[in-house]
Structure formats: structure tokens, C-alpha cells
Amino acid sequence: QELAKLAQNPVGNLISVPFQDNVNLNAGPEKRTQNVLNIQPVIPFEVSKDWNIITRTILPVISQPGLAAGESRTNGIGDLQFTAFLSPANPGEWIWGVGAIVQAPTHSDAALGNDNWGLGPSLVVLHLAKGDPWVYGALVNNVWSLSTSSGTPSYNNGLIQPFLNYNFAGGTYLTSSPVLTVDWKAEGSNRWTVPLGGGIGHIFHLGKLPLNAQIGAYYNVVRPDNAPNWQIRAQAQFMFPK
Numbered sequence: 001q002e003l004a005k006l007a008q009n010p011v012g013n014l015i016s017v018p019f020q021d022n023v024n025l026n027a028g029p030e031k032r033t034q035n036v037l038n039i040q041p042v043i044p045f046e047v048s049k050d051w052n053i054i055t056r057t058i059l060p061v062i063s064q065p066g067l068a069a070g071e072s073r074t075n076g077i078g079d080l081q082f083t084a085f086l087s088p089a090n091p092g093e094w095i096w097g098v099g100a101i102v103q104a105p106t107h108s109d110a111a112l113g114n115d116n117w118g119l120g121p122s123l124v125v126l127h128l129a130k131g132d133p134w135v136y137g138a139l140v141n142n143v144w145s146l147s148t149s150s151g152t153p154s155y156n157n158g159l160i161q162p163f164l165n166y167n168f169a170g171g172t173y174l175t176s177s178p179v180l181t182v183d184w185k186a187e188g189s190n191r192w193t194v195p196l197g198g199g200i201g202h203i204f205h206l207g208k209l210p211l212n213a214q215i216g217a218y219y220n221v222v223r224p225d226n227a228p229n230w231q232i233r234a235q236a237q238f239m240f241p242k
Helices: 001-009
Strands: 015-027 031-041 042-044 050-063 073-076 078-087 093-103 118-128 134-145 158-168 170-177 180-183 192-206 209-222 232-240
Touching: 001 158, 001 192, 001 209, 001 232, 031 170, 078 118, 093 134, 192 232
Parallel strands: none
Antiparallel strands: 015 031, 015 042, 015 232, 031 050, 042 050, 050 073, 050 078, 078 093, 093 118, 118 134, 134 158, 158 170, 158 180, 170 192, 180 192, 192 209, 209 232
């Protein structure tokens, strides 16, 4: 149970490598399926006995359906996001991290990203207490483009990810961690994506290596035009506790 709770801490003092696959259903005008595999290693660095820097990288591998009948898929990598949080090394029941997020134009195809670099603040706060089965909190960031490349629009994108987990003895847990996104440059109803849903997870062991596996489903109750309505999310997180 305690290992499962450690896996649910975005600024936990352990190396982990999650592979999160997101199957987005009914995307685009042709109502096709988009797939986004996020490779997102988390690596902590000790700054002093009181402070840690927790780095979190997200590299998306995308299979993007065509936008019109007869158009083929575009497959490749999207834009990388790198976040570094400053976090107390010896927190109490409330844990926090504050830092910056950078977006780099690493996309392999113009359809999969934006040519502009981006930068913004990032914050995470959560409650995690020994003996308490509940883990809850939120991660928030906002990324502004730093320039406007020729033919590529600027952006101003926000993200709010609340999370609520209930952990059972033995490493099984229930989870809800919807990712709310906002495009501040969009108009009216095309600005927000708000999913609702949840799933279940369990801690396995591959020999001595802990593996955090989970699966869930989210329905976008608010979404832009032509955005997917359902997301099926599956994750395998390899954990390397100190």
C-alpha cells in the first residue's frame, strides 16, 4: 500500500519511468481514433539535505488520424515537455513542488506539434500521510510560446490535473486523475476540455522491480469541436525506489 502511495506522488524521491498510452476515440471530423503514448521518466536530484529537484519529462509518440476522408495517418513524435520542481526533501503530510515547464519543438511532422519554444510555471501539491489510504492533490501548469515562427501560430495553454486515489492493502487502488486543458487563445466552447472518469491500479513485482499498472476511462463532458469524446488510458510505471 505504501509503495502504491509513493507511485502516486508526482514529486516522490524515486526514479520512475511511466509509459502512459492514451486512446482517444471519435477524434476529428471523421470520428477516428488517435493514439498518444507518453514516455515520461521522473528523476530526482538531491540539492541539499533539505531540498530536492524533481525532473519530469514527457515525450509523446503520436498516431494522428487524417482530418478528411481518404487522408492517411501521421505517425511520429510530438513536442517534448520538461518540468523541474523544487520540493522539500523531508515534507510532512502536505507535499509540494514549484518550478518551471519548458516545451521544445521536437515533433517529427508539422501535424504533430508547434515550431515555437514554450515556457511557463508549474505547481504540484498533494496530501499523503502514512496509514491514510487517501492520496489527493493537483498539478497545474501553463505554457506560453516564446516566439512566433513563420507559418506557426503562437500558443497559451494551461493544464489542471486533480488526482484522488484510495489505496487498499496489498497494492490495489482506485484512481481518478482527469487532465483538464485550456487553450486560452481559442474562442468560446472551443477553449476547455474537461474529462470525468477514473480507473483501477495495482502494484506488481517483476522480480525485485516494482511495476505500477493501471487502466481507466474518461469522458470529455466539455470539449472543443472535433475533439475526442472518450479516452481509454493504460499505464505501466517502472519504479526504482532508493
